[in-house]
Amino acid sequence: MTDGRPPGREELVRVVREAVADVLGIEPEDITETTDLAGDFGIDSLELMDVGARLETALRVRIPVDALTEATTVGRAVDLLRAWLGRQE
Amino acid sequence: MSGGRVRVAVTGMGVKCPAGTSVEETWATVLAARPTAAVVPELAEAELPVRIACLVPPFDWEPYIGRRELRQIDRTTALLLCAAADALADAGTADGVPAHRIGVHVGTGVGGLPSMEDVAIRHGARPAQMPVHTVPKTMANSPACRLAMRYGFRGSCLTYTTACASGTDAIGEAARRIRYGELDVAVTGGVDAPVTRVVMAGFARMRALSARGSGPGGDPALASRPFDADRDGFVLGEGAAVLVLERWDLAVARGARIHGEVTGYAATCDGFHIVAPRPDGATAAACMRLALADAGLPPSAVGHVNAHGTSTVLNDRAEAAALARCFGAAAPPVTAVKGVTGHLVGGSGAVEAVVALLSAGRGLVPPVATTTAPEPPGLDLVLRAPRDVGRRPVLSTSFGFGGQNACLVLSPT
Numbered sequence: 001m002t003d004g005r006p007p008g009r010e011e012l013v014r015v016v017r018e019a020v021a022d023v024l025g026i027e028p029e030d031i032t033e034t035t036d037l038a039g040d041f042g043i044d045s046l047e048l049m050d051v052g053a054r055l056e057t058a059l060r061v062r063i064p065v066d067a068l069t070e071a072t073t074v075g076r077a078v079d080l081l082r083a084w085l086g087r088q089e
Numbered sequence: 090m091s092g093g094r095v096r097v098a099v100t101g102m103g104v105k106c107p108a109g110t111s112v113e114e115t116w117a118t119v120l121a122a123r124p125t126a127a128v129v130p131e132l133a134e135a136e137l138p139v140r141i142a143c144l145v146p147p148f149d150w151e152p153y154i155g156r157r158e159l160r161q162i163d164r165t166t167a168l169l170l171c172a173a174a175d176a177l178a179d180a181g182t183a184d185g186v187p188a189h190r191i192g193v194h195v196g197t198g199v200g201g202l203p204s205m206e207d208v209a210i211r212h213g214a215r216p217a218q219m220p221v222h223t224v225p226k227t228m229a230n231s232p233a234c235r236l237a238m239r240y241g242f243r244g245s246c247l248t249y250t251t252a253c254a255s256g257t258d259a260i261g262e263a264a265r266r267i268r269y270g271e272l273d274v275a276v277t278g279g280v281d282a283p284v285t286r287v288v289m290a291g292f293a294r295m296r297a298l299s300a301r302g303s304g305p306g307g308d309p310a311l312a313s314r315p316f317d318a319d320r321d322g323f324v325l326g327e328g329a330a331v332l333v334l335e336r337w338d339l340a341v342a343r344g345a346r347i348h349g350e351v352t353g354y355a356a357t358c359d360g361f362h363i364v365a366p367r368p369d370g371a372t373a374a375a376c377m378r379l380a381l382a383d384a385g386l387p388p389s390a391v392g393h394v395n396a397h398g399t400s401t402v403l404n405d406r407a408e409a410a411a412l413a414r415c416f417g418a419a420a421p422p423v424t425a426v427k428g429v430t431g432h433l434v435g436g437s438g439a440v441e442a443v444v445a446l447l448s449a450g451r452g453l454v455p456p457v458a459t460t461t462a463p464e465p466p467g468l469d470l471v472l473r474a475p476r477d478v479g480r481r482p483v484l485s486t487s488f489g490f491g492g493q494n495a496c497l498v499l500s501p502t
Binding site for chain 1: 155156157158159160161218220221222225
């Protein structure tokens, strides 16, 4: 992201997996794009905000609350992020 | 026991304190009068004038708290949860008690203040970047509510903050809830983890902390010396203790092992000075008398006193005056645990309740660590070796900044 270009999908998946793993106290390898954050891990609203704060720091963007609460899976979170980052360009 | 009153059994105890990470380890350290004060490297690096404290020895958190939960709570809450897990395991399962009849009553002197200090230092310049969990982590009722959450207890969940009397007040108020018929079980105790640069410096600025043991060649073990003529202040510590209180008849019916009984409790306030105790000890003595009256016991029934005994000049003198007022010439033997543990603020009253109840049940009073020359001389301090006083009720006292006085009477079964 040092070149100022928006990160690719693969890069976004890595960043989201790391953020989620850190918040849930697990390893990034334990998370796939289809991991159901609420169903599999019972992630709560506060933890989602924590994930959001980490993504904001890593990606240097401001993420709206709606985008976070709709992020029920890692794949969905990445899609939302891509859409959001695209809109910001 | 006065007739017809609901009795309150202690069926579980758990301790994470400088003297040990289990009840028996704590008992052994206190009985051996081994001081736990030591130089804290982080305080020394900050070049604080007082750099000694009593910390909980390292133990394995893994069986108690997962990585995910550990990220969301601070050391204060973590210590309380660990002590509570031990206490509940010790009590065994009280199957059949509805969740709304189980309450959580916790005392803490400074609560989440140490973790707010950490946030302020790390993120003060850019507060917008502070951790999301800052508020839920630092709020004063976090330890009690995390405990209730973890086990799904739905009865009253209350946090008492009466400075150094917090743990004692929590236990006494919890016992009342059972007596008054509101709860069948209360998980209660006290906790603080205040050994940080800012909190330490704050107490040091008041000259409340012992200056011994922080300089070159000094011996931290000599700093906390309750009721010693040479005392010069307390040693700050950290830790938690939790007791499971249970309606007597329910505990008996399920065949629980009963450690003892909370028979009396009272609280008064000096209404005098924001930190100094009333020198004549009058309101502290009134608190002692009220607690004994609550237990329906005459002063002569008390086998020993587990004193607040902070090792400050003012506290110990006022407490000795209060003991003389309450007991007259026939004062029972007195011990003070802080020579070993230091002062755990809200944790102390609860750790001392555990030690006091063990002493009462085993008829053996631990000696005051380090102290050699009692002041005032008339005080019957237990020194050098444990003293056999028989299995009799104990008066456990706590006095806090703000003029907070709290006393418990604990009786062996």
